[in-house]
Amino acid sequence: MPRRAVIQSIGMAVADKVMTNDDFAKFLDTSNEWIQSRTGILERRIASDEESCSTFAIRAAKQALANADVDPESLDLVAVASVTGDYQFPSTSCIVQDAIGAKRAGAFDIGAACAGFIYGCQLVGSMIESGAIQRALLIGVDVLTKTVDWTDRSTCILFGDGGGAVYMEASNEDRGLISTVLRSDGSGGRHILIALGGSKNPIGAQRSAGCSPYVYMEGREVYRFAVKAMGDSCCSVLQKAGMSVDDVDIFVPHQANERIITAAADRIGLPPEKLFLNVHKYGNMSAGSIPVALYEAQATGRLKKGDVVMTVGFGAGLVWGANLIRW
Numbered sequence: 210m211p212r213r214a215v216i217q218s219i220g221m222a223v224a225d226k227v228m229t230n231d232d233f234a235k236f237l238d239t240s241n242e243w244i245q246s247r248t249g250i251l252e253r254r255i256a257s258d259e260e261s262c263s264t265f266a267i268r269a270a271k272q273a274l275a276n277a278d279v280d281p282e283s284l285d286l287v288a289v290a291s292v293t294g295d296y297q298f299p300s301t302s303c304i305v306q307d308a309i310g311a312k313r314a315g316a317f318d319i320g321a322a323c324a325g326f327i328y329g330c331q332l333v334g335s336m337i338e339s340g341a342i343q344r345a346l347l348i349g350v351d352v353l354t355k356t357v358d359w360t361d362r363s364t365c366i367l368f369g370d371g372g373g374a375v376y377m378e379a380s381n382e383d384r385g386l387i388s389t390v391l392r393s394d395g396s397g398g399r400h401i402l403i404a405l406g407g408s409k410n411p412i413g414a415q416r417s418a419g420c421s422p423y424v425y426m427e428g429r430e431v432y433r434f435a436v437k438a439m440g441d442s443c444c445s446v447l448q449k450a451g452m453s454v455d456d457v458d459i460f461v462p463h464q465a466n467e468r469i470i471t472a473a474a475d476r477i478g479l480p481p482e483k484l485f486l487n488v489h490k491y492g493n494m495s496a497g498s499i500p501v502a503l504y505e506a507q508a509t510g511r512l513k514k515g516d517v518v519m520t521v522g523f524g525a526g527l528v529w530g531a532n533l534i535r536w
């Protein structure tokens with residue numbers, strides 16, 4: 210039997226504070242009807258001033274470890290996929306490593322925006338399959354509400370805060386990663402970005418025109434890209450594995466917008482009953498959305514051991530990709 214990278218347990222954590230569409234209508238020119246019909250979102254979770262990326266990462270990590278009854282000192286790696294880490298540096302993974310007592314683990318962050326969990330699965334999974342490491346935690350988490358302009362109705366209504374963690378280990382079981390595709394197109398980077406705060410436009414330097422500390426997004430461009438990218442990467446990942454949509458038990462996409470998801474599912478001919486959706490409860494949690502959806506799919510009995518799950522994500526970069534996993 211080849212050495213496989215198997216997800217043995219999962220945890221999740223989201224902010225407690227619920228913000229509904231009607232709450233936005235109290236201070237913005239918007240409505241529940243507009244937000245729901247354009248995005249499928251009914252409410253989202255908003256981090257408090259005291260909460261940050263590591264708050265949710267640590268909670269989700271502890272739950273994943275407890276669910277598999279794993280000693281944190283046995284971990285070889287803690288990897289955090291996020292674009293809203295606590296600091297520019299140190300990495301959020303080091304903060305998590307310390308908080309959970311993973312004393313002999315390496316730690317690094319992965320920056321692939323809303324596709325971070327997809328990239329992380331391939332990266333951590335390959336490290337396990339190669340024999341470089343045995344046991345790892347992969348966490349996908351974001352707190353994008355800390356980076357939005359609350360007067361910009363076209364972006365601030367979209368996001369929510371939280372994430373999930375998976376415990377992965379080397380195994381001879383016939384489960385784990387089946388295939389992955391990872392793609393990027395940096396020429397589309399201008400369509401979604403936070404321009405201020407990096408080395409190009411450091412905080413404190415004179416701001417060039419249009420250089421904002423907040424999320425800037427050309428919604429229609431991102432929408433068009435997302436539907437195509439999700440459809441194409443699902444087809445590619447199935448082709449790579451020699452499988453078809455019929456072999457997929459459940460489809461767990463990045464939860465950004467219900468219209469994008471259903472358009473992509475249509476494009477690949479996926480029956481609606483195979484689709485898992487929870488964007489109505491959480492909005493877009495970026496790298497956190499797929500692990501939270503996987504957690505809820507499992508908790509509600511939709512995702513069972515041995516099922517073939519297809520995950521797909523897209524985001525700022527532009528980056529996108531898909532994983533096929535035998536759960």
Ligand code: ACO
Binds near residue numbers: 363366428525
């Ligand atoms: N309430 C009411 N009206 C609004 C709102 C709002 N919250 N937001 C925008 N509008 C208005 C616009 O001003 C515009 O008005 P105008 O015609 O008078 O100019 C009108 O609604 C239509 O705007 P569009 O941008 O064309 O609306 P669209 O139907 O495209 O929906 C949306 C906007 C929801 C943002 C959509 O484009 C979308 O979901 N895009 C993809 C976003 C995404 O998934 N991003 C994920 C990447 S995130 C990451 O990587 C970190």
